[in-house]
Amino acid sequence: MRILNICAYTWAIGGPARIIYDHTSEVIRQGHSVDILSPMTPGEKMYPVPEGARLIACARTTPVSDIYREFSLDMYKYLKAHIGEYDVIHMHGIWHFGSLAPFLIPNKAVKVITIHGLLDKWAVAHSKWKKQIVTALYQKKLLGKADLIQINNTDEEEDVIRYLGYRPANMVIVPNGMKLSEYSQLPPKGLFRSRHQIRKDQQMILFMGRLNIKKGLDLLLPAFLEIHNKLPETILVLAGPDDGYKQETEDFIRKNNLSERVRLVGMLTDTDKKEALSDADLFVLPSYSEGFSIAVLEAMASKVPALVSDRVGFGDYIRRCNAAYLTPLSSQGVAEGFLKILQDHAYAQDIANRAYQMVSENFDIQVVANQLLEEYKKVQKST
Template sequence: MRILHVTPSVPKVRGGTSQAVLDMVRALQVNNVDAEIATTNDNGDALLNVPLQQRIEYQKAPVWFFNRFSPTVKPVREYAFSWQLTQWLWQNMSQYDLVHVHALFSYPSTIAMAIARLQNLPYIVSPHGLLCEWSLQQSTRKKQIYLQLIEQANLNDCRGIHFTSEQEQQEVSKLRLGVPSFVLPLGLSLPQQIPDARDKLRQCFNIPVDEPIILFLSRLHPKKGLDLLISALSQLTHHRFTFILAGSGSPDYEAHIKSLLLSHGLSDRTRVAGFVEGESKSLLMQGADLFALTSYSENFGVAVLEALAAGIPVLITPGVALASMVEQHKLGYVPQQDVSAIANALDNFMNSPQLAKQMGDRARQFVLEKYTWDKIAGQMIDSYRKILNKDTRYASTAKPSVF
């Protein structure tokens, strides 16, 4: 079975979708599926320094890179137009059994679906939250026009839509696309355990050994609800804690967040770590006491899963698709999306350290049993086979169990 994954970009600067595609392809290869990625050399405002128009190993995954059109106008640059990619897809897509398209409203995804339609090739789509209500409300008019004129026809012809949670599937059902769909969570690649991570993290940031650390680790973006989290943290005047803010975003939004920290009196209680990866990221995850993500919308939440696997409880809001799982299995706190509720949940965490530790211990075991990539890859392969056999009944009768 040969599977071609098409995505606008793969560097980590573009967030969780890029990492998920790389992880998925690596896991499929381990399970003897010939999977490759076709993408652009997009790297935010810059371009990746990689060989073009040839298959290379990129972060241990086979990837074909093609040049991204890079004008000075940012919205046009963000669209990731690539003539090289277009030509290659037209000439080579038929060599694959199935095309798996990731993301929407971007040139690589759109052209991949259009070419598959023209060549009558089977393809599926993973929207990664871009069809959810919150996402569609951003740049509403442009997305509605794009969806109606272009993407709706592409979606209607696909063999299936892959959702990473039942919450995402339910939200998108309001669009009445009439396309088969299936739910399968993203997996997790477990990092190496760091001995004495708690002590090492406090040494690294010069934090007292007995002081709780609350961690935010994600892309800095308005949808992440940092404004609510910062306001809630500012109400914990009677508790000792350090807030570690890890992640990067646009210069304007980073400046806005720093201004919020200052105006809420949290600058002295906050360590700004910037973008982290590798061992630095693992140290933060394994050494913190609570992971907080108060997003307005997350179709899955890989960072939440990483925190749970590290054995720390999480505080997430209902907009994060993993919220029902966290609440059901008592792996953390799920307050409503308002400052008062978030502050109360933080207060509960501070007042019950033993309960928080029990949540963390339970979380790690739960994730190891259900969410590693070796388990998820096998279920994805089963979905591929059903699609290639033209068995669309799986959409209504065999939803994989997510939670």
């Protein structure tokens, strides 16, 4: 098969780029062809491209793209010239130009849309007026026209049904996966701590994600302040690019005199990220909305005990396997989770082991990639 993924393929976009990377690596290994069509702004750091794949970068067209996400005339021109070369066009996310453009040009390719959690109640309410316009103009119609809608879990199934008002026949549940082998041997402990002046005897809480309120930072920061007096040697590391909440975060740190206890380290990639996971005592993501958090999977694959909300994209698996501390969406709930994991070492080790087993059995990329390939083939036969 000749597959085209459409996504902003940058480090800043986070999970979707990682999902494409791992899936592409596996399907190329099986003999398929993959291109990645990515709108970009000059200066953005592009995500690594798997060996054998091709990245086609298209400049965003400003100022329109400042209002309509990822609008790119270059993308449209590329699709108009080359869309007939592909068997499958896989669009990642909705609400942006990349999920519309393939429907504007006549073609026979199988069209696949992965929702990535963007119909969650919290996500729909964010920039609500823009999404109401897009919904009225075309979004519901496109979901009906897609040959395949990939969702990750039953929560997302409910989101789609609520948005459309019916359950589309073209919708399938296929979870995202990751290349577990990359986390089988982490860097030696102490490298990240040494670089950021964190002592061996200090317990390190790690947050990895964009600095955006949807990640639950408004819960996480007060929770850390609450436990700070009980566990004064605890350090909070916030690793991620600014996405609208860095100023509030810095203001909170300054107001509460936490500059010695909170490290803002920016976005971590590659080896730096693995060094942080190697040194972490606890991973935290009390998110209001996630499509399917690869950061959580990475922490679990690294055997770091996790404190997360059930909105990370696979809360049903976590609950069934007792694979993390599932916090309610409140600062008090997060604080209680911090104390439980950091003070009860047997519990922390138990949930870390359960999480590793859960990820190994359900989310290894070889298993998941084959599931999605089979869905591509089913749709090809029926069209």
